[in-house]
Amino acid sequence: MTPAARLSAAIDVIATINSQRVPAAKALKEWGTAHRFAGSGDRSAIAGLVWDVLRRRASSAYLMDSDTPRARVLGMLKLERGLDAEAIAALCDGGRFAPEPLSDAEHGALTSRSLENAPAHVAGDYPEWLDGALAEVFGDDRVAEATAMASRAPLDLRVNTLKGKRDKLLASLKHLGAAETPWSPLGLRIALGADARNPGIQAEQDFIKGAIEVQDEGSQLATLLTAAKPGEQVIDLCAGAGGKTLALGAMMQGKGRLIATDGDKRQLAPIHERLSRAGVHNAEVRAPKGDADPLADIKGSADLVLVDAPCTGTGTWRRNPDAKWRMRPGALEIRLKDQAEVLARAARLAKPGGRIAYVTCSVLPAENSAQVRAFVAAHPDFAVVPPAEVAAALWDKADAFLAAVRTSPEGLLMTPLKTGTDGFFVSVLKRKA
Structure with missing residues (x-):
């Protein structure tokens, strides 16, 4: 043609x-x-x-x-x-x-x-009813931020440290134009032009062998900021297909106990094959059965509970621009209720001195800072870990990352404009010992 x-x-x-x-x-x-x-x-x-x-x-x-x-x-x-x-x-x-x-x-x-x-919502290409929320978080920068969220995203890959090293995989994927991501020490990035075809990563031997996974750099960073450690008991409460579960497993180096679950067992279907291919052997998948709680035996004993919360997905608009025009206010209200419920559940699982990592792929304040404030008000035995302390998980890039992201008393917000990633909010909450 x-x-x-x-x-x-x-x-x-x-x-x-x-x-x-x-x-x-x-x-x-x-x-x-x-x-x-x-x-x-x-x-x-x-x-x-x-x-x-x-x-x-x-x-x-x-x-x-x-x-x-x-x-x-x-x-x-x-x-x-x-x-x-x-x-x-x-x-x-x-x-x-x-x-x-x-x-x-x-x-x-x-x-x-x-x-x-x-008008701002026209120049920034987003639904007019969201203008107030975007103005709240971005102010006069909302057009620039929204424009960046409308640009085409690159293809990001995460190196699975259980099976490979970034320098070797960088050379192996040179034919695809792979380069290091600017923030994640595990990331590779393949730029995609306007008419670029999908590079078919799933057919690459490195993918088949489990050495790489498709994962946006923002998602990689969100997982790294949880500071999961070998030997800990870690629960991925909204595991879905397992992207962050795999990343947690690599961070834990196969040591400790990793439990993945999700309220919708259909979302968990791909996780078993992915865990096997990635060589994550310390993970246990618990699918819900009827009304029974799959985590009923775990009460206040987890070192880390990751809440990769169900959200509106406004931070992923550059990957799914169709979604922003199909989004309706009612969807936000449903998500806010879901988030509050899953956070309350996480609170029952974290041990004294343990932590909850609350993550959304949203830029909306109602799903992020406001949700954290409401949780802390209802659970005074939890306190927000200062963003600078959370960013320390990135070691040598912590200061530069803090200068790039948007910070609030409740957490860190990555955006395509500021960090070149999808939009991700990360808040770490620690239970008092």
């Missing part, structure tokens, strides 16, 4: 998402099924265009002074891909499979309009 034909296809997919109100991934899959002549490169390029439109949905429509699928695509080409009006016009020449030529209004918008006077 020609670049112009791919552009036409992207417009069609955006129109389907609008008219049928379906997730972007589903619309792209259905388009691919209906157009089997399109090769993998074509499908990847079309998907890239669609995801970029979703990243810049509001600003593109504002730039074009029109909110049609075509207008969003044209605006995105200027704002996200950096094309000028003439380059866009060359793609829209009305030829076979190409979009219709630009109208005078479209050409004028591409040459004369800008985001200079756009």
Whole structure:
């Protein structure tokens, strides 16, 4: 397919998402099924265009002074891909499979309009109802922060120290353009261009042997900041598919007791194979059975309880831009209730002198600082560990990391703008001895 034909296809997919109100991934899959002549490169390029439109949905429509699928695509080409009006016009020449030529209004918008006077939620490409929350945490920087959250994320990998070393894996993955991550001592990063295809990490021998795992650097750092140690009793209370469980297992060097559980046993399904491949042998997976508590035998004995809390996922918008436009206020209220419940459960598990690491992939204050304040108020036997003390887990990079992140009395907030990671909040709470 020609670049112009791919552009036409992207417009069609955006129109389907609008008219049928379906997730972007589903619309792209259905388009691919209906157009089997399109090769993998074509499908990847079309998907890239669609995801970029979703990243810049509001600003593109504002730039074009029109909110049609075509207008969003044209605006995105200027704002996200950096094309000028003439380059866009060359793609829209009305030829076979190409979009219709630009109208005078479209050409004028591409040459004369800008985001200079756009409202913050438009310039930053996020739902208007979230403006107050983002202003609370970011203030006048919210447009810059939200714009960074709309950019395409790189592919980050975590080196599994049970099976490999970063310098050797860096050389092994040189053909993929792997480089060291700036903060995590375990991270490798593969930059992805606008039309880049998935590098197929799962087919690499290093992945098959368990030496690397796909994990955003922010998630790696969140786990490192828990300061899990060999010999401790550690509980991953919201383990899901096990990404942080694997990282905890490596930090513990196979020594001590690691328990992984989750309120939804379906989320735990992949964890068994992943633990085996990674060589984590000190982990025990406990899936819920009916109403029985899988941790009923553990009362006040854990050194560390990791609460990778269910949240809105606002910190992962650059990986899933579709999610921010599908998010509704009711979803936040549900998550706040879930978070309070899981924190209360964690409090019963931590021993005197033990700690809870509360982590979200959200940037919203209600899910982060406010949730921690409410927990401490309800559990006066817990106190927040100062952020500087938490950051000390990063050793030689602690001071630089503290200067980069947003700190509050309740914890640390990583963002794409400040740390180049997904948005992650980390608070460590210690129970009084």
